[in-house]
Amino acid sequence: MIQIENVSKSFTLHNQGGAVISVMQGAGFSVAPGECVALIGNSGAGKSTLMRMIYGNYLSASGRILVNGVDVARAEPREILTLRRETLGYVSQFLRVVPRVATVDVVAEPLLAVGCEREVAYARAQDLLMRLNIPQALWSLSPTTFSGGEQQRVNIARGFAHTYPAMLLDEPTASLDATNRDTVLSLIEEAKARGAAIIGIFHDGDARRRVADHEIDVSAFTPEQAA
Numbered sequence: 001m002i003q004i005e006n007v008s009k010s011f012t013l014h015n016q017g018g019a020v021i022s023v024m025q026g027a028g029f030s031v032a033p034g035e036c037v038a039l040i041g042n043s044g045a046g047k048s049t050l051m052r053m054i055y056g057n058y059l060s061a062s063g064r065i066l067v068n069g070v071d072v073a074r075a076e077p078r079e080i081l082t083l084r085r086e087t088l089g090y091v092s093q094f095l096r097v098v099p100r101v102a103t104v105d106v107v108a109e110p111l112l113a114v115g116c117e118r119e120v121a122y123a124r125a126q127d128l129l130m131r132l133n134i135p136q137a138l139w140s141l142s143p144t145t146f147s148g149g150e151q152q153r154v155n156i157a158r159g160f161a162h163t164y165p166a167m168l169l170d171e172p173t174a175s176l177d178a179t180n181r182d183t184v185l186s187l188i189e190e191a192k193a194r195g196a197a198i199i200g201i202f203h204d205g206d207a208r209r210r211v212a213d214h215e216i217d218v219s220a221f222t223p224e225q226a227a
């Protein structure tokens, strides 16, 4: 479902005399349906960079990034938007809220975007909000004023609303209490059970051991530093 082949990445620092730093070389691995791969490696090894390349936010300099047959590294912006809407979900660390949109609408939106019936979409949204302990009194409010933890849980509910065949999870359990952390891990297990291919960054070792089938150490793709 997800296939990374010989991917490399360098950044050009335009505000620092155009210095070019090479951060990744020869990255390759694949994720099958129903499998969860955890990206590990020291801080700065390139976990987030790799995740952003798979989502199409950063362009890779070489290689192929195939998600359900679409090469994200070469796809047109329109193809990437379709891929993100239908196939590839991304639960980032923070909720990007649009002011004045009610929480329940924020969560139902990805389902409506793929043509799901309103009733089904809202039932699913409410079920997720309930499971993630967002009080019903908050559902009709915009999450702009919610606490950090509440916003994170709304973000997770939104990320898991549509049954994406492939998902990227960036620290999905960070700063959650034990109960909500357990719910998120169950959502990941349920997604795997229905066949989703998942790539995650989990600093929480216990969480990682519970859901990940393999670990990929991204440091292995760090280019040799030239002397």
Ligand SMILES: Nc1ncnc2c1ncn2[C@@H]1O[C@H](COP(=O)(O)OP(=O)(O)OP(=O)(O)O)[C@@H](O)[C@H]1O
Pocket: 011, 023, 041, 042, 043, 044, 045, 046, 047, 048, 049, 050
């Ligand atoms: N936009 C950017 N411009 C320049 N350099 C960048 C950019 N994004 C990342 N880097 C560099 O790429 C390297 C990998 O960073 P990345 O954030 O992917 O690491 P990480 O493994 O996710 O780290 P952490 O665990 O601390 O989040 C770092 O050396 C970082 O400085």
